Amino acid sequence: MKTHRLEAGSFLWFLPAALLLSGIVFYPILRTILLSFARRSLATGFRTEFAGIDNFARIVTDSRFHASLWTTLVFTIVSVLAEFVIGLALAISVTSIRGGRNAVRAILLVPWTLPTAVTAVLWAWVLNDQYGALNAFLLHSGVTQTPIGWLATPASAMIAIIATDVWKTAPFVFVILLAGLQNIPRDLYDAIEIDGGGAWAKFRYVTWPHLMPFSFVALMFRAVQAFAIFDLVWVMTGGGPGGATETVSIYTYRTYMRYLDFGYGAALAVTTVAILSAAAGGLYTALVSKYERTF
Amino acid sequence: MEPDGTGVWRELLDDFQKKHPNVRVRLVEGPPATDAREEMYSSSFLSGDAAYDIVYADVIWIPKFAAAGWLMDLTGLVSPADREDYLPADLEAGMYHGRLYRVPAYTDAGVLYYRKDLVPQPPATFDQLADLSERLKTQDRYGFLWQGKQYEGLVTVYLETLWGFGGDWIDGETRRVFLDSPEALEALEFLRKAIGTISPPAVTTYAEEETRLLFQNDRSVFLRNWPYVWTLLEQTLRKDGRAGVAPVVHAPGHSSASTLGGWGFAISRFTQNPDAARQLVEFLTRPEQLSRIQLRLGRIPARKRLVPPEFAPILKSARVRPEIAEYAQASDILQRWLSAALTGRVTSKTALLKATRETRALLGDVR
Numbered sequence: 001m002k003t004h005r006l007e008a009g010s011f012l013w014f015l016p017a018a019l020l021l022s023g024i025v026f027y028p029i030l031r032t033i034l035l036s037f038a039r040r041s042l043a044t045g046f047r048t049e050f051a052g053i054d055n056f057a058r059i060v061t062d063s064r065f066h067a068s069l070w071t072t073l074v075f076t077i078v079s080v081l082a083e084f085v086i087g088l089a090l091a092i093s094v095t096s097i098r099g100g101r102n103a104v105r106a107i108l109l110v111p112w113t114l115p116t117a118v119t120a121v122l123w124a125w126v127l128n129d130q131y132g133a134l135n136a137f138l139l140h141s142g143v144t145q146t147p148i149g150w151l152a153t154p155a156s157a158m159i160a161i162i163a164t165d166v167w168k169t170a171p172f173v174f175v176i177l178l179a180g181l182q183n184i185p186r187d188l189y190d191a192i193e194i195d196g197g198g199a200w201a202k203f204r205y206v207t208w209p210h211l212m213p214f215s216f217v218a219l220m221f222r223a224v225q226a227f228a229i230f231d232l233v234w235v236m237t238g239g240g241p242g243g244a245t246e247t248v249s250i251y252t253y254r255t256y257m258r259y260l261d262f263g264y265g266a267a268l269a270v271t272t273v274a275i276l277s278a279a280a281g282g283l284y285t286a287l288v289s290k291y292e293r294t295f
Numbered sequence: 296m297e298p299d300g301t302g303v304w305r306e307l308l309d310d311f312q313k314k315h316p317n318v319r320v321r322l323v324e325g326p327p328a329t330d331a332r333e334e335m336y337s338s339s340f341l342s343g344d345a346a347y348d349i350v351y352a353d354v355i356w357i358p359k360f361a362a363a364g365w366l367m368d369l370t371g372l373v374s375p376a377d378r379e380d381y382l383p384a385d386l387e388a389g390m391y392h393g394r395l396y397r398v399p400a401y402t403d404a405g406v407l408y409y410r411k412d413l414v415p416q417p418p419a420t421f422d423q424l425a426d427l428s429e430r431l432k433t434q435d436r437y438g439f440l441w442q443g444k445q446y447e448g449l450v451t452v453y454l455e456t457l458w459g460f461g462g463d464w465i466d467g468e469t470r471r472v473f474l475d476s477p478e479a480l481e482a483l484e485f486l487r488k489a490i491g492t493i494s495p496p497a498v499t500t501y502a503e504e505e506t507r508l509l510f511q512n513d514r515s516v517f518l519r520n521w522p523y524v525w526t527l528l529e530q531t532l533r534k535d536g537r538a539g540v541a542p543v544v545h546a547p548g549h550s551s552a553s554t555l556g557g558w559g560f561a562i563s564r565f566t567q568n569p570d571a572a573r574q575l576v577e578f579l580t581r582p583e584q585l586s587r588i589q590l591r592l593g594r595i596p597a598r599k600r601l602v603p604p605e606f607a608p609i610l611k612s613a614r615v616r617p618e619i620a621e622y623a624q625a626s627d628i629l630q631r632w633l634s635a636a637l638t639g640r641v642t643s644k645t646a647l648l649k650a651t652r653e654t655r656a657l658l659g660d661v662r
Contacts, residue, residue, distance in 0.1 A: 042363055042620055064631075129497035130509065149497025154640050240445030241499050242635030257334045258623040260341075260363065 035266035042260040055267030065268065067243060068251040069275070074158070075247065076226040079165045083222055084215070086166065087173025092207075094174075095181045105178065112171040120235035123164040127151060154244030157237050161245055165232055169225075173218045180214030181207070216287045220280065227276050248272045296351045297332070298324050303591040311578050318571040329353050330447070340365040340565065348566040349575060352397050354388040354557050354615065355447070355622055361391035362620035367562040370395040372573060377580075384555050385597040388615045396561050398580050399597035401588070403556030404613040405455050406606070407541045408510060408518040408525075410532070417541035419551075421459065421485055424517060424544045428493035431516045438493030440506040441519040443486070445634035448502055450616070450626050451554035452519060453633055456482040458552035458614060459545035465625060467617035470658040474629075474651040481546075483636055483643040490637060499637050519543060521556065522606055526593025542609045555613040557597060621657055628653045 039051040059065055094104055111119065126133045127150035135147040151157045188206045197205070230249040233239060239246035252272065256265035299305055299322065308320045323346075325332040333356055339346045340363065352360070360366050373395060378386065381399050389397030407424075409417045413431050418424040428438025442448035454464060462478025465471070473479065490498055498506075503520055510518035511531050518524070525533075525540060532538035542551040560576040562569065578584065585596035595606055602610060619625065628650050636646035654660075 042359065046363070129495070129500065130505070147497070149495070149500055152497040152499045153638050154635075238444075238446060240630075240634050241638040242445065242640045243631040244635075244638070244640065246631075254627065257337060258330075258627070259621070260337070260359070 032266045032269055035263055036270040038263045038266075040262045041264070046260075046262075048263075051263055055264050056271070058264065059267060059271055064243070064246075065248070065251060065271075068246045068248045069272075071158070071245060072227060072229070072247045072249075075162060075165070075229060075245075076223055079162045079169075080219060080222045080226050082162070082166045083170045083173050084219060086170040087218065088177055088211075090170065090174040091177035091181055094178060105175070108174060109171050111168045112175075114168065116168065116231040117235050119164060119168045120232045123160070123167070124151065124236050127160055151237055152241060154242055157241060157245050161233055161236055164236065165226065165229070168232075169222060173222060176214050176218040176221075177211060180211045184210045212287065216284075219287070220283065223283065224276065224280065227272075227279075296322055296324055298327055301591050303588060307579060307584055307587065311575060314578075315571070315574060318568075318574070320575060323347065336360070336365075340563070343565060345563065345565040345567050347563055348568055348572045350561040350563060352559055352561045354385075354397075354555060354559075355626070357389055357397050357561070358391050358618045358620045358622055360561065361394075361396045365564050366396040367564055367566070367569065368394045368396065369398055369562065369573075369576070372577065373398060380598045380600060382597050382599060382602070382610060382613075384610075384613045384615055385557055385559070388555060388557065388618075389559055389561075391618060397559040398561075398576055399557065399559040400580050400585060401558045401594040402597040402602075402610060402613070403521050403523075403558075403595070404553035404606075404610050405451055405519060405543050405556075406522060406553065406609050407543050408520060408528075409539050409541060410516050410537055411539040412537045413516055414539075417539060418517075418544055420547055421456075421544050425485075425489070425493060428489075428516055432493060435514065437495050437509070437515040439489055439517040439519075440494060440501070440510055440515045441486070441489075441498065442502055442506060443490070443494070443498040443634075443637055444500050444502050445630050446502060447626060447630070449633055450629055451556065453482060453486065453629070454554045454614075454616065455519070455543045455552060456485055459543065459549060460485075461546065461549040464629070465617040465619065465654065465658070467619050470619065470660055472651055472654045472658065472660050474647050474654065479647050480643055483633065483647060486633075487637055487643055499634065522595050523593050525605075540605055540609075542612060551609075551612050553609055553613045555615050558594075559597070619658065624657050625654055628657065 035048075036055055037051060037053070039049040039054070040046060090108060094101060094108070097104060114122075125131070127135075129135060129147045129149040129152065132147075132150075134150070135144075138144045139147065148156075150160050184206060188210075189202050192202050192206060195201075228249050229247050230253065233245050233247055233250060237245045239250045248268065249272070252265055252268040255261050255268055259265075296304065304322060308322055312318065312320060325335050332351075333353070336347060336350055336352075336356075340360075350356075350360070350366070357366075369389075373381070373386075382402055385399035385402050386395070389395050389399055407417065410431075414427055418427055424439060432438040441452045443452070457464060457479055460478040460481045462476050462482060463473045464479075465473070490496060495501075495509075506515075506518055507520055507524050507527065509515050510520075510524075511528060513532075522540075528538050543553055545551045560579060562572045562576060566572050582596070582598055582601060585598060585601060588594050589596055589601065595602055595610070616622065617625070632641075632646040632650035632653075635641050636643045641649070
């Protein structure tokens with residue numbers, strides 16, 4: 001009897017949070033899912049009509065969505081891998097520093113603390129063909145005779161946004177992995193040394209397995225954020241040139257806000273989330289199962 | 296509203312409030328990018344709130360906003376005398392399905408700036424423009440600058456080229472699409488071939504200001520831009536008569552056509568103060584007020600009697616972009632494929648075929 005009252009009481013405590021969450025999380029999700037099965041746009045006079053799976057059928061044949069999905073995938077995979085490798089290298093080298101480690105860590109964190117839009121404007125200027133610092137450097141050092149329009153061609157624009165993203169978020173991976181490295185007991189390395197193992201053995205049998213949960217957190221956070229990339233691309237290229245850097249979130253935003261096609265916009269959002277969940281699930285299974293097998 | 300850099304809008308509103316002490320006007324400054332301001336209004340209207348009584352509207356927003364039912368019918372607000380005084384294209388651009396939703400304030404049209412000291416007589420045709428550019432360009436000076444970034448500006452440049460070749464994009468009335476015509480290909484090829492020869496390779500990243508700054512700094516013979524540049528050149532190239540302004544070029548046998556831009560005032564359907572809003576729109580579009588903006592910001596009033604003589608012939612040839620509610624989609628399709636062709640992702644032919652197909656699907660132009 002007593003436990004029963006306690007449960008009812010604890011439920012009451014939980015209620016405000018539950019209401020708040022359902023208001024700002026579950027309701028929009030539910031609405032978006034419902035809307036993805038509806039026709040609601042400027043063409044219907046903003047009336048909602050049941051559309052069945054029409055919106056999803058349109059996604060299957062929508063070459064612009066396929067292109068943006070591909071762009072997003074390339075961006076996510078390349079930038080997250082690069083950030084991981086650079087973040088890991090930075091973390092390992094900073095761990096081996098004796099003095100001034102905190103200062104180095106603080107300096108390395110600066111790019112991460114800048115707002116993305118500011119980072120994007122900054123790099124767009126560095127890469128500017130007429131006034132940019134990079135071209136000034138290349139022209140002066142004689143690498144090139146004419147300034148290069150880094151954001152002017154599809155391939156170089158893609159490289160530019162990936163590089164900017166890596167510059168900004170490699171520090172995030174670095175901090176997470178640094179925390180992981182500092183948690184590894186020293187005596188494990190000593191044990192390897194006694195067994196006659198070198199630097200590679202230390203990395204392979206101590207550092208890497210211990211970093212696995214931290215790597216998972218870093219990769220997961222970065223992958224989800226990279227997949228939803230919007231502000232960086234919006235400011236640097238607006239999705240151009242020729243739509244070469246248009247990501248799914250930019251396409252979805254345009255469908256909603258510019259084309260006022262809410263049913264289809266919702267279907268795009270739902271599809272993106274479904275793909276992302278599947279990918280995250282895959283990553284989780286791959287990494288965590290591997291981690292558990294290691295021990 | 297656009298950012299009020301000079302404070303001149305604030306002054307006008309203060310004057311209005313002196314005459315109408317019981318009306319309180321609040322000036323909301325938005326970001327300089329017009330797309331962002333369009334979205335600022337859209338999101339407010341979508342939630343049905345009355346955050347903005349008056350919309351300072353670009354010509355191309357009107358069909359969408361009117362079709363969405365967000366604007367008040369202002370047909371009765373313009374007197375017959377004013378109707379005569381407004382530039383016809385600007386008035387037309389504020390109409391949707393025969394009703395007026397936007398009172399014109401300032402007009403805009405693409406023009407060709409040229410270096411008077413290098414080119415005594417401005418070119419009239421595409422070939423002349425290309426030849427002069429080729430001949431006069433140097434290591435430090437490009438031939439021809441235009442807006443090639445993937446955005447609305449590229450559409451306006453392409454349309455002028457397309458119209459100059461005698462082609463067309465979309466007929467707003469019949470909703471037919473003409474992008475698969477030979478003229479459309481000629482126009483796109485003209486721009487594509489300019490890149491890296493008479494125009495800088497990175498012209499595909501330039502919007503208005505990038506090109507204006509280069510031209511102003513003696514880095515180009517020709518510049519396609521809007522009339523606002525003329526005022527800004529006053530202290531530099533115009534001081535010793537080195538800059539001239541001319542209509543955009545065309546192909547032999549066709550005539551020059553500029554893309555019409557421009558701003559005006561519309562009233563929100565959700566306003567709580569329709570009478571005060573009407574009074575303010577009426578006040579702001581009177582010649583006295585328009586002249587003050589002209590003086591301070593270099594805008595050209597959309598009234599015949601206030602148009603500076605050097606721009607009068609150019610404005611006569613200004614054409615409106617298609618008045619369709621799906622304008623944003625149609626423009627995005629065109630921007631993407633033009634930009635794809637100009638940056639070498641696809642051939643001009645493929646780009647235009649794809650753009651034609653997508654635009655026809657959008658507008659239901661089945662053949």
